[in-house]
Amino acid sequence: MKTFKRLLQYATPLHHYLPEYLIYTIIGIIFGLVNFSALIPLLDLLFNQTNAQEAAKNLVQPHFEFSVYYFIDLFKYHLSTYIVQDKMHALYFVGMFIACCTILANFGRYMSARVIVRLRMTMLKRVRNDLYTKLTEQSLSFYHDKKKGEILTIMASDVQEIESNVVNSIQVFLRDPFIIIAYFIALFFMSTKLTLFTIWYFPLSGFIISYISKKLKQKGHFSQSLLGRVLSIFEESIGGIRIIQAFGAKKFMQNKFGSANQEFIDVSRSMYNQRELASPITEILSVSVILILILYGGSLVIGENPIMSGAVFMTYLVFYSQILQPAKNISTAITTIQKGLVSSERIFDVLDAPVTIQEKPNADAIKDFNNEIVYDNINFSYEQQPVLKNVNLTIKKGQIIALVGRSGAGKSTMADLLPRFYDVQGGAVKIDGHDVRDLKVEDLRSLMGVVSQQAILFNDSVFNNIAFGYPDANKEEVIRAAKIANAHEFIEQLENGYDTNIGDGGMKLSGGQRQRLTIARAVFKNPPIMILDEATSALDTESEKLVQGALDKLMESRTSIVIAHRLSTIQYASEIIVMEKGEIVERGNHQELLANGGIYRRLVEMQEFK
Structure with a gap:
């Protein structure tokens, strides 16, 4: 019953439906009753003609009063009039009476059904909307x-x-x-x-x-x-x-x-x-x-x-x-x-x-990124398994920071903590001195663009995928973003250009084309912070070169966190962070880390050997 009551809340306010529904239902019931009630005089007329005719002669027109008996007597009076005059006329009278009552009864049923349809569609729309909203949050x-x-x-x-x-x-x-x-x-x-x-x-x-x-x-x-x-x-x-x-x-x-x-x-x-x-x-x-x-x-x-x-x-x-x-x-x-x-x-x-990522009631607004990102003594576990342990890292504005290491070292988790896809269990992630947990989630994420290894696109046009989330986007800005992402040339060659539908997940495009569209999407958003999670690792050499060129343009004048397995793509980084089992074990630029002869050098040599 508790579940049923809660479900009914999706049809509120009920006064938009119930009074109207009850009125039409009552109309249908009343005329249905009257309809069948007419069977009594009809049967009497057909099978008991002598008694019916004798009874008809003795009836007089009733005086008006608001009661069931008055309407019954009134019907009998009019019927008796026809019986005395002509029994066929009486039969036609009853037939027409039943037909009218049937029409009115079915009118009431139909109109009440329309009200229920309206209630049904309102409930389903609200349930689906709430589900979708909850799932996206x-x-x-x-x-x-x-x-x-x-x-x-x-x-x-x-x-x-x-x-x-x-x-x-x-x-x-x-x-x-x-x-x-x-x-x-x-x-x-x-x-x-x-x-x-x-x-x-x-x-x-x-x-x-x-x-x-x-x-x-x-x-x-x-x-x-x-x-x-x-x-x-x-x-x-x-x-x-x-x-x-x-x-x-x-x-x-x-x-x-x-x-x-x-x-x-x-x-x-x-x-x-x-x-x-x-x-x-x-x-x-x-x-x-x-x-x-x-x-x-x-x-x-x-x-x-x-x-x-x-x-x-x-x-x-x-x-x-x-x-x-x-x-x-x-x-x-x-x-x-x-x-x-x-x-x-x-x-x-x-x-x-429960939504684990909750925004504080009086969360601070943030519109710009001015100074630095700080990972302050971060600890994070997933299902009791430690993922990050006592991580400290400062990223200055304009720097390109590369995170490298074996799979499972915690690189992607580091990146996911910044836009609050997860919350830390210990320490704090800060932007310009603000703990990200104290900021408005929408404001925080508006500062960031994400390009992941898997090109996530939607079954829509090229234009709408690049301008994703911006329904009033300007076409010139979309084209500019596509040019920066080295995507404009292949888009122009598509059947309908920027209006071409790319299919489910962008399946009508090649891997390199899909990835360049995701880069164009990030360029169009124009965020001050970029997160690139192995954006070229799934591509062939030719596509990688095109995408890497687009990424280089994307990272110009932006603060970037780059996660890469192909170490040749991050040699230009301001600082390379080498991670092992959730900890930072080495840090420095490409030449410094090679000179140290540690984990990074071994990773580079392994890739060169391949």
Whole structure:
């Protein structure tokens, strides 16, 4: 119930929906009732013509009063007028009356459905927006713990479950109880004795459905978790299809996926079988109660002392049949909503996940970088594993600092601490004397541009990728950035130039072209601090030369932190920092470090040997 209430908050304010919905629902119910009520005089007219005609002669026009009886008597009066004149006219009158009531009843149902559609779309839009906002605000550590497939399942499948199960159930809970209540009032009005006799059906049905629902919710959690695993394997396989085929691992991955998929299917089959059980059980109970109703009600009509006419009893059966479908809807909704609530809980788990990178309430603004970056006695661990230990480093404005060392030495972590992708556990990272944790996150990151080893681009045009985050970008500035990044020439040769769509992840471009676009993006942002994380390591020699030339232009008059495995690309650095197991073990320029004959010299000689 707590999850359901929280989910309903996404439809607030409810007064935008409920009053309008209830009005249209009541219109649909009232005219539906009136519609079926017209069956009584119609049946009397068709099957009891003599009595109907005699009764018609004795009716007089009723005096107005706001009550159900007045409208019933008014209808009978007009009908009697037609019966006396011509029975066919009376038949046409009842037929037209039923047709008008049907139109109005369906108008009410349609308009109420439109209100629910509006509520549905509002809820889904807000849920998706909140999920996306939360995911874009999360720190990188969140994505180390969550599989991409699981996140995609939550964003796609779980949100869809809310639409197909929870929102549909809300519609049932808002509409069908009113239908049942209205028809029960009419049934009591027609025969209290008969209605009391059949009322046992509802608590019995509710008890059975409640039991099924509890079982269903338990399996729902497991089912969605398994779906996340299936999608995760699927996503990994698409991304690694070259490796799967190169290593002859197609059968292995097919078996792995098939096993996970079979487990998901088995749990889902069991869950859906239980869910579908609600409908036939309700159907069996419905037929049983109708049969009992016919037997018992028939005795009230054809017994020695009949207390109901045949027409009334036939109409009573029609009314009762109108209750059974809403009752069935409610019982089905109680079971289906459980799966939707499981999905809601998974969504709220993501929305409630703490964001480890928090901005202080009164964070300081920073618009410029003027003096220096200081790593002051930094310590950082990830999952209890030390990554950086007592690191001290000062980077003056305009310097190019290169970080080198074996994989796992802590180079990328050093760079990630500066824009607060992670926060240190000990010491402080400072910019112009300000601890980065005391600054506004958006201001801090606006001072930096990042070019990583993997060229991360978006399925959009060349122009929008370069001007990423700047919807009002000037085309001349975009072209200038592309020229600095040695990208303008190949962009001009594309089919639509700067308006060419580059495909998913820039797959329509070569590796060197993609990397030059990321450099152009960094140039366009024009930040005072650049972070280059092995920006050329994945390129061939020709592409590396072009990209390196673009990087040299990019770093002109900027403070840069360069992480490199190819040591030939960082010989010009102001200072080279050699890291080993999270510590700085050597520092100096290229010539000084070669002369020292330490780790750096060995790394250089190894690469020259290759």
